[in-house]
Amino acid sequence: MVMRFSDPFEALFALQKQLDARLASDWLGNSTANSGAYPPINIFQQQDDFVAIVELPGVSKSDLTIEAKERTLRISGKKTLDYQDNASIHRRERLAGSFDRTITLPINVDPDRIKAEYRDGILALFIPRAEADKPRAIEIE
Amino acid sequence: MAAAKDLEVQKKRAVQSPEESTVPANMFVPITDIFETNDSLRVLVEMPGVDKQNVDISVKDRILTIEGRIDFQKYARMTPVYTEYNIGNYHRRFSLSNKVDSSKIKAEMRDGLLTLTIPKSEEAKAQRVEIS
Numbered sequence: 001m002v003m004r005f006s007d008p009f010e011a012l013f014a015l016q017k018q019l020d021a022r023l024a025s026d027w028l029g030n031s032t033a034n035s036g037a038y039p040p041i042n043i044f045q046q047q048d049d050f051v052a053i054v055e056l057p058g059v060s061k062s063d064l065t066i067e068a069k070e071r072t073l074r075i076s077g078k079k080t081l082d083y084q085d086n087a088s089i090h091r092r093e094r095l096a097g098s099f100d101r102t103i104t105l106p107i108n109v110d111p112d113r114i115k116a117e118y119r120d121g122i123l124a125l126f127i128p129r130a131e132a133d134k135p136r137a138i139e140i141e
Numbered sequence: 142m143a144a145a146k147d148l149e150v151q152k153k154r155a156v157q158s159p160e161e162s163t164v165p166a167n168m169f170v171p172i173t174d175i176f177e178t179n180d181s182l183r184v185l186v187e188m189p190g191v192d193k194q195n196v197d198i199s200v201k202d203r204i205l206t207i208e209g210r211i212d213f214q215k216y217a218r219m220t221p222v223y224t225e226y227n228i229g230n231y232h233r234r235f236s237l238s239n240k241v242d243s244s245k246i247k248a249e250m251r252d253g254l255l256t257l258t259i260p261k262s263e264e265a266k267a268q269r270v271e272i273s
Contacts, residue, residue, distance in 0.1 A: 051219060091173060
């Protein structure tokens, strides 16, 4: 079987382009702390709905809290480093601490139907757009 | 431990290598902690989004190579609308001293964190000398 590389990477290029265009985008505009806030979030559109993907390596599921209210999503928790006593450190790059980040979405969502999945250090939040917010085709009488 | 401090985002560092990869993908240097206990060397590597089946760990000529591949297919049919970080595979190499036994590496992957336990060789273990 010949593996085609182009398809999966298209997503990546779209992501790169979006990163470059971020400064010009008004998505989430003033509704979140400046970039640099932990954890970093990417938001994707999937048909009518949205998916937020958050990188949280080394954070265990039990240390993670997600709350949703109206248009607001809050992700908070803590990351701990598990060193053994009397360990001598050769290289220390990972950071520990707590985080609390709130984002306000520029769309009406259905908070009761938000689903969260946490796997391999990645949190995926499936955010359905509110029914009332979806565009409707209008029949001409 | 000190009072919980607020976490900061650590910007991903791209792999600097003289060769280019054949596919135009990003390659990042995973954030790593290394520490030593009485009987082993522990290497903790953060590779979010990497399933344990997509991790390759090898030791050749005392060079430990860690590679993690993410599943780009998960991003198919999704259009980014707001982004703060990029995604890509992970690659990092470390040279090991002869004081560890690289044939007995144990690896564990959990929540995007790879933990390698490399036992020290017998002669490298601290010997406690009793005064008679």
